[in-house]
Amino acid sequence: MWKVCRKELADHFNSTRFLLLFCLVFMVALVSTYMAAENVHKALQGNTKPSQVFLMLFTTPGKFFSLVQFVAFFGPLLGIIMGFDAINRERQLRTLGKLLSQPIYRDAVVNGKFIAGVITITIVLASLLLLLSGMGLVILGVVPGPEEIARLAVYLLISIAYVAFWLGLAVLFSIFFRSLATSALASVAIWIFFSFFMGFLADLAADAIRPVYSTRDLRAVVANERLAHSISLISPAVLYAEATGAILDPFQRSTSRLLLVTPLEGLSLERFQGPLPLDQSVFLVWPHVVLLIALTLICFGIAYVTFLRQEIRTL
Amino acid sequence: MASIIQTRGLTRRYGRQVAVDRLDLDVQEGEIFGFLGPNGAGKTTTILMLLGLTEPTEGTARVLGHDPTHDPMPIKRQVGYLPENVGFYDDLTGRENLQYIAALNEIPESQARAKIDAALATVGLAEEGDKIVGAYSRGMRQRLGIAELLVKDPRLLILDEPTLGLDPDGTLRMLELIRDLNRSRGITVMLSSHLLDQVQRICHRVGIMIQGRLVAVGTIEELARRKLGDAAGPSLEEIYMRYFKET
Numbered sequence A: 001m002w003k004v005c006r007k008e009l010a011d012h013f014n015s016t017r018f019l020l021l022f023c024l025v026f027m028v029a030l031v032s033t034y035m036a037a038e039n040v041h042k043a044l045q046g047n048t049k050p051s052q053v054f055l056m057l058f059t060t061p062g063k064f065f066s067l068v069q070f071v072a073f074f075g076p077l078l079g080i081i082m083g084f085d086a087i088n089r090e091r092q093l094r095t096l097g098k099l100l101s102q103p104i105y106r107d108a109v110v111n112g113k114f115i116a117g118v119i120t121i122t123i124v125l126a127s128l129l130l131l132l133s134g135m136g137l138v139i140l141g142v143v144p145g146p147e148e149i150a151r152l153a154v155y156l157l158i159s160i161a162y163v164a165f166w167l168g169l170a171v172l173f174s175i176f177f178r179s180l181a182t183s184a185l186a187s188v189a190i191w192i193f194f195s196f197f198m199g200f201l202a203d204l205a206a207d208a209i210r211p212v213y214s215t216r217d218l219r220a221v222v223a224n225e226r227l228a229h230s231i232s233l234i235s236p237a238v239l240y241a242e243a244t245g246a247i248l249d250p251f252q253r254s255t256s257r258l259l260l261v262t263p264l265e266g267l268s269l270e271r272f273q274g275p276l277p278l279d280q281s282v283f284l285v286w287p288h289v290v291l292l293i294a295l296t297l298i299c300f301g302i303a304y305v306t307f308l309r310q311e312i313r314t315l
Numbered sequence B: 001m002a003s004i005i006q007t008r009g010l011t012r013r014y015g016r017q018v019a020v021d022r023l024d025l026d027v028q029e030g031e032i033f034g035f036l037g038p039n040g041a042g043k044t045t046t047i048l049m050l051l052g053l054t055e056p057t058e059g060t061a062r063v064l065g066h067d068p069t070h071d072p073m074p075i076k077r078q079v080g081y082l083p084e085n086v087g088f089y090d091d092l093t094g095r096e097n098l099q100y101i102a103a104l105n106e107i108p109e110s111q112a113r114a115k116i117d118a119a120l121a122t123v124g125l126a127e128e129g130d131k132i133v134g135a136y137s138r139g140m141r142q143r144l145g146i147a148e149l150l151v152k153d154p155r156l157l158i159l160d161e162p163t164l165g166l167d168p169d170g171t172l173r174m175l176e177l178i179r180d181l182n183r184s185r186g187i188t189v190m191l192s193s194h195l196l197d198q199v200q201r202i203c204h205r206v207g208i209m210i211q212g213r214l215v216a217v218g219t220i221e222e223l224a225r226r227k228l229g230d231a232a233g234p235s236l237e238e239i240y241m242r243y244f245k246e247t
Helices: A002-014 A016-044 A053-059 A067-083 A088-093 A096-100 A106-140 A146-176 A180-209 A218-232 A236-248 A263-271 A278-309 B043-050 B072-078 B094-104 B109-122 B138-151 B168-185 B196-202 B220-228 B236-246
Strands: B003-014 B017-028 B032-036 B058-063 B079-082 B156-160 B188-193 B205-210 B213-218
Touching (some): A002 A016, A002 A106, A002 B094, A016 A067, A016 A106, A053 A067, A053 A146, A067 A106, A067 A146, A067 A180, A067 A236, A088 A096, A088 A146, A106 A146, A106 A278, A146 A180, A146 A278, A180 A218, B003 B043, B017 B058, B017 B188, B017 B205, B017 B213, B032 B043, B032 B168, B043 B156, B043 B188, B072 B079, B094 B109, B094 B138, B109 B138, B138 B168, B156 B168, B168 B196, B188 B196, B196 B236, B205 B236, B213 B220, B213 B236, B220 B236
Parallel strands (some): B032 B188, B032 B205, B079 B156
Antiparallel strands (some): B003 B017, B003 B058, B205 B213
16 A cells, blocks of 8 residues: 555645645745734834734635635645546546556555555645745744644645545545546535535535524524525535634634523623633534534545445446 | 466356366476467357366366365466457556566566566567567567466466457467477467467467367368368368368
């Protein structure tokens, strides 16, 4: 398995495709974070620095989006590009039969490719985060504390799981579809669906199942909102956005979009508005992370089983 | 002589279609066995079953004393399989392709280099080893395919249509290469083909497979005697056509 993995890694790092993607991601991330850093820097001038200001580097929008939003949106593309031709390229080159007649188990091919993809993703994301942190250090002049570093590390792990989900999906399609274009398009279609349409769809479904006839009917509004939220959680993009949001923003106390607060509770909330400790933030998004990893494993599991059962004759 | 490949009642069905029908095949150690038959006769399916890449519906196979379905690893380690129209990683050099194969066969890097050089020299690609495979001609690709098999020092070569699509010169070189490997290294060869005159030139024994059934096995002379009487200069083509018309 490691032999396959090593070759795939070498392939990834030598490919023009990877180089282009890497440059693109780095440039966009650099520019957007630079602008975010400038914004934070300006806003903080003359004020005492709030706690955990370093994390704002990643959550503050520059001109268009924050780094976190950028990764949530373009991370899938990274995974898809790494995986969409994993198996069917071997088929197209007619190397699969030869590969499988070597003394390796069939699953070593899928595992090796998947792990090589995950390692590449880890390297890209980790180096991205380190680079941007370095830049933030210079511009903001703030040294991140241990808790901020820990939060960034958790953020990195969740991001890897998120991109790995898309990698797994792309590998799955590369097994199902013989044509490279079809598998790429199928992955991109799912990506667009989850990124853009899931929100509409969730609202639509919620309106159909629990309609709100009057906005004064508070109970109906809440039920509708809860249902829409639950439905949208099918989407890994939503899972990821909520999870990383809570991890990088210690002031966020809930992943729900809707909170019912009585006046007295509101008062107490305002009075005790302090950051959550890291373990509480992690606790908050734990279900999201588990769900995300489960989705990744399901995708990879289906890919694995399909490949093991596939008739070589049709390869 | 021991049987290096032995199948008994080997059958593979796809739905209601029978690709391989109760095949009893024996290939002896040290021979070149020609596996003949029209396209779609079940030759490739048989080969895939021998390598454990497809499971038989019924029957058993032993290759080098192992069962390919339940114990394929020792077989894959000692058998070099050249698929029909073999492919390579076109953006890598010939040498890099061989290095990958050597790595997959757990050949230590210190030995791999010498083995790769020797294999390239044997197939006449010593000069071209560092060019990317995308620039190879068809004949060179096919010979690189053989080099890949040699890297792992096989006891048995299974070649699926090794001369398909080669020009006369390339075909001749390929056949000579196969014969030479068999003679000088004692490697057993099983090759499938539908090009009869080529098979006749190098094979010790042939088996004729038509519609999934092995209709005849033996040396060319034996088959000729059986089918044509004592016709002078037995031609495999004539024998084959007799069998073909009968089924």
